[in-house]
Amino acid sequence: MKQSEINEASTAELQERLADTKKAYSDLKMAHTISPLENPIQLRSHRRSIARIATELTKREVQ
Template sequence: MKQSEVKGYSQEELKDKLAESQKSYADLKRAHVVSPLENPSEITKLRKTIARLKTAINNS
């Protein structure tokens, strides 16, 4: 998710997206511990998305 996409969301939508992203991140981390993921860069992308969402929430 790019920063330009994040700017279009309301405060409630940002919080919902943040909760979804954090859950997905935790699930991916657990799955990666058990067996390696095909594309481990997904973890990095989710982590950056979470950071973007938190930044947008704090700036609003």
């Protein structure tokens, strides 16, 4: 997910996307533990998306 998409989304959408991304990351991590993923870079991209969304939500709470 790109930063521009995160900035345009509402807070409710971001919370929903955060939950979805965390679930997807958890599933990928479990699948990678059982057998190696074809593209392990997916783990990094999901982890960074989670961080971007969480940072934006925190920024909005402070304002």
